[in-house]
Amino acid sequence: MESYQVVETFVSINGEGKKAGRLAMFIRLKGCNLNCSYCDTKWANERKAPYELMRTDQIIDKIKNSGVSLVTLTGGEPLLDKNIGELIGSILMLPKTELEIETNGSVPIRMFRERDARLTMTMDYKLPSSNMEETMCLENMEELKPWDVVKFVIGSEEDLIRAKEIIDRFSLCEKAIVYFSPVFGMIEPARIVEYMKEEHLNKVRFQIQIHKVVWDPDKTGV
Numbered sequence: 001m002e003s004y005q006v007v008e009t010f011v012s013i014n015g016e017g018k019k020a021g022r023l024a025m026f027i028r029l030k031g032c033n034l035n036c037s038y039c040d041t042k043w044a045n046e047r048k049a050p051y052e053l054m055r056t057d058q059i060i061d062k063i064k065n066s067g068v069s070l071v072t073l074t075g076g077e078p079l080l081d082k083n084i085g086e087l088i089g090s091i092l093m094l095p096k097t098e099l100e101i102e103t104n105g106s107v108p109i110r111m112f113r114e115r116d117a118r119l120t121m122t123m124d125y126k127l128p129s130s131n132m133e134e135t136m137c138l139e140n141m142e143e144l145k146p147w148d149v150v151k152f153v154i155g156s157e158e159d160l161i162r163a164k165e166i167i168d169r170f171s172l173c174e175k176a177i178v179y180f181s182p183v184f185g186m187i188e189p190a191r192i193v194e195y196m197k198e199e200h201l202n203k204v205r206f207q208i209q210i211h212k213v214v215w216d217p218d219k220t221g222v
């Protein structure tokens with residue numbers, strides 16, 4: 001049985017994506033291959049970040065005991081772990097449990113091609129203000145399912161323009177559910193809505209990270 005470097009687990013309302021507002025069990029894995037300018041979980045990516053090595057069965061027990069039916073696997077970058085398939089498969093064996101994976105868009109999601117709506121990919125497209133755009137795996141745009149989410153986290157005017165270009169180039173609104181979300185505190189959220197109106201982005205959904213409004217934005221474990 002495999003084990004994973006877990007930096008935190010907690011139950012909270014999901015603050016992002018199409019399952020926002022619902023209770024979820026969060027499993028946050030250590031480490032990331034990117035270094036986004038705005039990352040709010042840099043602490044989890046540090047080499048020295050403390051973690052608990054948890055076996056698949058221990059994580060599954062934790063989910064079962066939580067009584068929560070939605071699991072959010074995040075990080076760091078959860079898809080970097082070469083054994084992640086075992087954990088994903090085991091979570092999906094739990095009856096009536098939905099799994100959402102937060103992934104950064106730089107790691108191929110192709111190996112998860114055979115999946116139904118119980119496994120949602122919530123995939124970022126990293127825009128210029130992240131300084132990570134060149135790492136994006138564009139083949140992923142062809143692997144999206146209609147129930148997946150593509151998230152553009154927007155920090156600047158340049159990001160807005162680039163997000164629209166990418167949506168148009170890959171017909172993203174026809175392939176998946178598309179969100180615009182501000183880099184927390186970096187751009188006036190109303191400007192994003194203005195841009196959506198200007199460009200008639202009728203299928204894009206606007207979202208603010210709910211947990212940063214409910215709790216201190218720097219608080220972990222919520």
Ligand SMILES: C[S@@+](CC[C@H](N)C(=O)[O-])C[C@H]1O[C@@H](n2cnc3c(N)ncnc32)[C@H](O)[C@@H]1O
Pocket residue numbers: 032038039040041074075076077078102103104105123124151153181182183184209
């Ligand atoms: C911390 S990341 C972990 C999962 C994965 N590494 C990724 O980037 O998608 C989870 C989500 O938080 C978003 N995020 C990180 N820092 C943020 C910030 N300062 N403001 C808004 N969203 C942020 C990321 O863009 C991503 O969508």
Ligand SMILES: Nc1nc2[nH]cc(C(=O)O)c2c(=O)[nH]1
Pocket residue numbers: 012013014015016041072074075102211222
């Ligand atoms: N409440 C809450 N919802 C979230 N949705 C995605 C998160 C993440 O960090 O990936 C997150 C998070 O950190 N907290």
Ligand code: SF4
Pocket residue numbers: 032033034035036039040041042045075076077104
């Ligand atoms: S990819 Fe995700 S975890 Fe990694 S640095 Fe960017 S926002 Fe942070």
Ligand SMILES: [Mg+2]
Pocket residue numbers: 040041
């Ligand atoms: Mg977060």
